[in-house]
Amino acid sequence: MEPLIHVRDLCKDYRLTDRREGVRGGLLDLLSPRRRDLRAVDRVSFDIQPGEMVGYIGANGAGKSTTIKMLTGILTPSSGEVTVGGMVPWRQRQQYTRHIGVVFGQRTQLWWDLAVVESFRLLKKIYEVDDATYDRQMKLLDDLLDIGKLLGQPVRKLSLGQRMRCDLAAALLHRPRVLFLDEPTIGLDVVAKENIRGFLRGVQEREGVTVILTTHDLGDIEQLCRRVIIIDQGRVHFDGELSELRRRVGQTVRLSVDLRDPAASADLAAVTVGLPVNWDDETGLRHVARFNRAEVRAADVIRLVVNDRPVQDLHLAEQPIEEVVREIYRQAAANNTDSADDTGTGAAK
């Protein structure tokens, strides 16, 4: 299938001016400013199919927002190409933005002094939403995001969570084909996050909208995205399915064992001797073993332990996604300092 979003060798350099100190420095800055270029996005390429929901993650300053700004037509790239549905965002800004929805968690796109409903009425005109669609969308968005009670209030009086719900509704009012979300759950409490995730999942399933989402909360990714793209210092270090990501880092699993009688971790290590299993250094009833699924079968470990001593309970879990991603960041950082273009294949353990 033809991709909806097509990105090739996308680069963005920011021009920075380093300031000198003091009065003398200030004068020197005027005469000969010290400039240098910072490459915020570095040869990024990916394709996204219609209907995909992709997580775009990376540490602070990795270049996520910069990429989103180029995809939404706010910034012009330094080089490289982007087409979304055949349009070049920064060239065909007016017609392009008609088809997309954008939420920047850090700031609102609603009109600060207007009541929320006034902003929506204005958006209706801006996006040329017909009356029937408007009524239907408003009803739907109210059902899902519970914004009915907020409509009469000016945006500046809303709490962060309330504002985010209104911003999401605003981004979806005109039923965009593509949705760009830059940290849509930033600063929200657990319940609000959960609601927004549920909402996004629903919208994606029902409307088939294509979504790119950046976040620092990997819960968002786990619950919403099958595919993730990880960038670090402007470069793509991973692009694939979440399960593939786990495999790549090494499928570490975590077996926790609750014993009947207290023991030292060395005792348990003795039980599994010969197998590449690491026991966390603990004493008492609760013990944790970590091993790689590719090397050791969980069933073998469990059998050895159960045969050796009375066991109260067992729990087998995959490595949390946070750890997986941390591992990728670590590999990315190592690659960045070592050499140039490897994407970090060696899933060293």
Add this chain to the structure above:
Amino acid sequence: MSDGATATARLAPWRRSPVASLGLYGHFIRLAFLKFLAYRLRYYTGVVSYTIFVAGHYYLYLALYAGRAAEGLGATVGGLTVREMITYVAISWIGRSLYFNNISRDLARMVTEGEIAMHLIKPFHLQSVMMAEAVGEAGFRLIMFTIPIMLVVVPVFHVGAPAGAAALLWTLVSFTLSLVIYSQLSFLVGCLAFAMKNIQGVLRAQMVGMDFLTGVIVPFTFFPAWFQSAVNWLPFQCISYVPVMIYLGKRTGPALVDGILLQVAWAVGLTIAARLVWRYATRRVTVQGG
């Protein structure tokens, strides 16, 4: 999904029709009008300060003309009698109370604070939106400023009547064009924020410079001839001097037509220039924050 979402990976071409544009920008006019109305309390003092400006000029020119008369230097300065001079000043300030706005400051703030991004992701042109808002604001100013100021200033300072019904009508047309010229010029100044780290100085210079160059603070006729002919090539005289001269009946017949045409030319020229500058700026600019 009415747009046939998943079927095709193409976005449909789209263009806003002229009628829809009128509806949209009309909506912006209305919203701006209502917004200013909601904050009207902040503006009540404006009537007082405009009156004080006119009063200051009134006494200044009375004294000036009286002094000249005492020295036997004739009853006109720069071709204007004392009555005309006072009318000039009063109508200038009354006009200014209508066309004045803060587009440059607002645009500069949006650029430096990165709020501009939120406008770039919407299918409209910010220049048109800001022009529409300026019209809405002018509507508010007309009722809350211009008319009250007229009601105070005209009787108190014996401001002369317009040179005729036609002159009055053309003055109104002319001041409407002033609004466009002033706004587009202001938009251009605001665009400087794309290129400059700190634009506060420019904004302050604009505030004073505009009033000076438009002839609001000192009537054009006071300037030396070389200055007047230099200023002739700039848009500023079209903001205040042209409409006031029409009001005074100093521009009639072909001169009136020339004046209006010159205004139209500047309005169109500046609108196009602002659009080009905007396009250039938004394509090469970096947006702050986020």
